[in-house]
Amino acid sequence: MKGVAVRFLGLFLALALGLALAAGTPAGTAIQNQASASYIDSAGQPKTTTSNLVTTLVQQVYSFTITPDGTETNPGQIRNGLPGGQVLFQYTVTNTGNGTDTINLSTLQGTADNFDLSNIKIYLDGNCNGNVDAGEPQISSVTLAADASACVIVAATIPATAQSGQYGNLNLAGTSQGNNQVTDNNNWARAVATTQAALTAFKAATPSGNVQPGGIITYTISGSNTGGSPAYGIPVTVDNTPKTGILIEDTIPYGLTVISMPTGSAGAGSIRYIYYDGTAWMTLTTNLLPITGDGIKKIGMLIEGTGAFFTQGTQYTFSFQAQVPSNAPAGISYANSATVKFDANGDGDANDPGETINTNTTTNTVAATYQPLVGYPGNVTLGNETQEVASAYAGQVVSFTNVVRNGGNAPDSFTLSLQNSTFPTGTTCSIYAADGITPISGPIGPLAPGAEQNVVVKCQLPATYYENPADGQTTTYKVELKATSVNDPSKSDITTNKLVDILPGYAVDLAAQGYSGDNIPGNDNPAGQNANPGQTVFFPLELTNTGANPDTYNLSGTVPAGWTVVFYPDTNCDGQPDGAPITNVGPVNPTQKVCFVAAVTVPQGAAPEPKSVTFTATSTNNSSVYDTVSTTVTVNLVAQISLDPDRQGTVTSPGTIQYTHTLRNDSNAQAICNISGTGGAYGWTYQYSTNGTDWYGALGNVYVNPNGGTVTIYVRVIVPAGEPIGRTDVNTVTATCQVDTGTATDTATETTTVVGGELRLEKQVDKTTAYPGETLTYTITATNIGTGDLKQVIITDPLPAYTDFVSVSATIQGFPAGATVLYSTNGTTWSTTAPTTLPAGGSIYVAVDTNGDNTITSADIMPPAATITITFKVQVQ
């Protein structure tokens, strides 16, 4: 018999009966690749570079299967039916390619059989129960996404003329529409005509298709006697006892667990639920439950009855429930079919054709479930677990190691976030990879089911917040880490990271060098020092960072007004300044010590008394953290007075001459002075005055202000008559001063020479000591102290030894109009211009020309009270 029945209905279907992920990279996927390199260039710089981007498209591969397979001589399924009755063949079509494809289906009549089947129809078995249900459409092709499968039923009618025992073969052939070279043509089935008993057997799984981990699949096997005669039972040994009945048996799918007693019914006979443990059948009782499938164990129903008890049209049903493991990975499939065994011809076995019937195969696939779990090492559960860190220091980073686990059954990635922080304001918390360094941006993963990844939550605590004292659980700080599934954002988990106490993180101990960080506050203050006015004293100091954090400190000091304090580094801690002034000691690690020196400068004139000074180091991270030491600087008494200058003069006898001296107090305290003189050698009268009016033999309690205060001391010399010309008397004046607790003295002299004439010469110099290169200015004053004119007055002054001539000039007073100052270096040749040079050993001559002859003769006069004032400048060699 031959014949081909091909039907194209063009029904487009996109059924996904269990989407297993495996078959291959989906068609259309772009494989992209870009190589990279890192290197160190010839300049020693690390560099990176990337290659061109390569893109290759994945093309579609067409592949599918139709099961069960069978050859015409050895068909994959055999169905018995009455002549003129319908048989159903059940197939599963699976797209094993990497893209959506349409598989065209057709049937082919056998050639090595007794008859052709007629009225052949292909149905889509939407619920995969093996039977054609109302509404299930007739098809000629199935369109399936990659990895999807569909249940298909081929219905055919046995010719009414067929004799019992004759059979017809039918093949379901499939051809890929995408590539018609891809076919599956070995799916032969056989319909056997029989007037004997013929049982149908269909299997349904509820739910069909996807099942959740932990879910329950209800399997129902049902059928009826559609044959022409009643069915007999077969011998089955149960509980070691021979029984007879129709046996419905189902190998429990591997990994599934039967947890409850089956249910069932039969239109004839009595029902016994049985269990095959791999060796023998036994009556199933609840205490044998649960039973987990291992590929061998079976559950069944025996419809017990004797003789041809299962009459035509009698129905049966057997139902049991099996649970999917709660940890079943996504994509795992559970395929199951049942077998019904009966005796059609009463020969006492189920070995004749059509007496053992396999149902269609149901397939359930474990659906993907997504559930992030987040916790901490040793405690990763769904729910909010809390891990505690006992304490951390202000300004430090507190780290929490958290564990993220994929609690679902499929690979998943997780978005991490932090929420509900009760950390102090100013805290910043971030999530890092397990190394604690690499920041996490974007979701982590994908993680395989059950896989874990550590992450680190680090919170930078603010410097200024801490508990003092730490209050334990009274005030705590929390932040929640939340992990959310990327594939199912409705699934998340949280864990809490808790910090119990925040301890002060910053502290500093400032002390004299050698005494910081020893926990002894009593030795911190440096010893006091003495200083002269204008002097700088150095206090070697050091500080120790006694806090928990690296810190740096600003230095400051308090000193009396007018004083200054400057800090210098002291890197080698020898108490001596090293380098330029600083206001900050730079970074200091915990327990580290830094030396520096405080330089306190006492201003000139500071009064002799102790003054307190303080030095403070203040944390730059927390200005409320500082340490201060105090000490004293005692200003030394400076007792220094001067009585200057020495004076020379000429006087007639009798005559009077008056000198002045300046009494200067360079002490830093007031001087109270007594002034007295030696009185000279000749009994001349020496008198003293502070105002030039009131004269005394000596002065007492002359108050001179400190720091350069001056008082003019007047000395009057009264020379009696009869003193010889040329007599010179020297009076030494002494100022004896009480300065605070000290005394200071100085002396000055007046050297007075008796002159015959009436010309008095006084010579002064502007400084008492001079260094090489300095200029000395001599002022020579000549006065006619007589009552008549003096003639031919020439004033000579030699250039002092070890000096160079600088200049000379003269002014005159009291001379007749027209008088002119003339200069000479030899006393004979005169000039109106002053000389510009003067050799060593030379002298300068100054005179006044009053008769206009440009030379000095006896005709040139000096009237009474006239003066010549000469300014003579020399430079010290």
Next chain:
Amino acid sequence: MNGKTWLLKAFFGLGLLILAMALAQALSLDLRPYLVKVVEGKEVLEENPLGVKPGDILEWRLAAENRSQGPLRQVALVIPIPKETYYLEGSAKPLVLGSATIRPEFSFDGGKTFGFPPLKKRIRVVENGKEVEKEVEVKPEEYTHARWVVPEVPKGAKVQVSLRTVVK
């Protein structure tokens, strides 16, 4: 001047900048894929295949050339293994440069760490109801990157490395 023109100018400027940077690279990298076919028992390589199918073998060749004026040191050449493919064990050959042989290193963590096979990783498994950590060998199929670290590439020198992957 409206905003659009601005944007256009900015974009153009950026493009020029990127071009300039590319030209300035001292090390040029050229990556090419080849589809490995067997025709009459002989291997034939098709350069830059337009399309590949699951199961196809792709050979990735990376050519590097030192275009700078001096030698480059510590040159790490990295070929990633595209996630749609897996590494074909043994296909990354050592690079022989003069007397030096540079063996390829592999990464299974996205190129963060590299090592010589066999690579090990730690996983947590449930054994006898207890969760334990075990060290297991990383299969070559799990490799994500391969690299060759060349101590020095002289001025003007070219090196080539390659590996093969199978389309999943």
